[in-house]
Structure formats: C-alpha cells, structure tokens
Amino acid sequence: MNSHTQHDQLARRCIDGDRHAQFELYKLYSKAMFNVCLRILGNRVEAEDELQNAFIDVFAKLSSFRFESSVGAWIKRIVVNQCINALKKKRVIFFELQNNQPEVESDEYKPEADKSQEIAKIRTAVSQLPDGYRTIFSLYAMEGYDHQEISQILDISVGTSKSQYSRARQRLCHILQDKMD
Numbered sequence: 001m002n003s004h005t006q007h008d009q010l011a012r013r014c015i016d017g018d019r020h021a022q023f024e025l026y027k028l029y030s031k032a033m034f035n036v037c038l039r040i041l042g043n044r045v046e047a048e049d050e051l052q053n054a055f056i057d058v059f060a061k062l063s064s065f066r067f068e069s070s071v072g073a074w075i076k077r078i079v080v081n082q083c084i085n086a087l088k089k090k091r092v093i094f095f096e097l098q099n100n101q102p103e104v105e106s107d108e109y110k111p112e113a114d115k116s117q118e119i120a121k122i123r124t125a126v127s128q129l130p131d132g133y134r135t136i137f138s139l140y141a142m143e144g145y146d147h148q149e150i151s152q153i154l155d156i157s158v159g160t161s162k163s164q165y166s167r168a169r170q171r172l173c174h175i176l177q178d179k180m181d
Contacts, residue, residue: 007071015063026055029072033079039138040083042127047083054082080143084153087131125175133168140165 007028013021030051037047037054057078065074126134139145139153140161147161154161 004070008067011062011065011067011071014059015065022059025058025071029075030055032072033075036076036079036143037083039126039142040080040135041086042129042131042134046086050082050086051079053086054079057082076143080139080145080153084135087135090131121176121179122172125172125179128175129168129171133164133171136161136164137168137172 007025010021010025010028014025033054034047034051037051038044041047041050054075058075061078065071126137129137135154136150139150140147145153147158147165150156150161151158156164
C-alpha cells in the first residue's frame with residue numbers, strides 16, 4: 001500500500017471520529033507544517049500558535065475534503081491560509097515601494113564553505129525580511145507557489161507579487177552582503 005493511500009485511510013478514520021487517527025495525522029504532518037508556519041511568520045511562538053489553529057481547522061473541515069489531491073497538500077493549503085490570515089490580523093500591508101535599491105549579486109563561490117552554516121545564514125537573513133517580503137519570498141521560493149497563486153492567496157495583483165518577490169531578493173542580497181563584510 002503506498003503512502004498516499006495510507007494517508008487517505010488515516011484521513012477517513014479521522015472523519016469517522018477516530019482520535020488515535022487524529023493524533024497520527026498530526027504526528028505525520030506537524031513538523032513539516034511547523035516549518036511552513038515558521039518560514040511565513042518568522043517567529044517560533046507565532047508559528048506554534050498558528051500550527052495549532054491550523055490543525056483545529058484541519059480536523060473541523062476534514063469531512064469536506066474530497067480526496068482529489070493529497071491529504072498533505074490539502075493540509076498545507078490550510079496551514080498557509082492560517083498563517084496569511086494571522087499576518088493580515090497583524091495588519092501587514094502589502095504595498096508596492098519605489099525600487100530605488102541597486103541589485104546586489106555575488107558570483108563568488110566558496111567550495112570550502114560549510115553548507116549547513118550557509119543555510120543557517122540564509123534562514124536568518126530571510127527571517128529579517130519585513131513581513132510582506134518574507135511571506136511572498138517564502139511562498140514562492142520555499143513553498144513552490146507561483147505568482148498567480150500567491151496573488152489569489154494574499155488578494156494582491158500578480159504584478160505586486162512579482163515586484164515584492166524581486167525586492168525581497170534584493171533585500172536578502174543586501175542582508176547577506178552585510179553579513180559577509
């Protein structure tokens with residue numbers, strides 16, 4: 001039996017009210033979904049809170065799941081929406097800024113660099129982005145959403161999504177460049 005079928009069966013048991021199945025479904029997806037929350041929200045405590053709120057929604061809405069996509073993809077959509085709504089509640093305003101910052105690019109490759117340290121630096125830099133930039137950067141670069149999907153999720157134009165992503169990349173380059181100096 002493949003994992004997709006096993007996950008579907010677990011979801012069906014949850015719909016039938018099996019509390020053990022709910023716990024298993026939570027265990028199966030909570031770590032990955034926490035990482036999604038953390039990338040979008042940038043704060044560990046908020047990520048934990050919104051993860052819990054998202055799973056409350058997952059279990060409340062599971063009976064409406066149509067099994068047309070994977071259970072994991074459906075849960076991820078709820079988690080992303082929960083995080084976006086949390087940002088909106090914090091009154092994060094997505095707006096277009098004048099693009100007056102030069103783009104910084106580095107073609108320098110350091111083969112001796114420790115990959116885990118580089119990844120940690122990038123994660124730290126992403127967490128320093130303003131909420132709007134971090135959200136769009138995370139959804140596009142880390143979660144794999146395209147600009148059309150992001151525009152629908154955040155209720156912004158595709159152009160705004162693209163420009164905010166571009167500015168997030170520029171800001172990220174500046175942050176990383178400052179760390180290297």
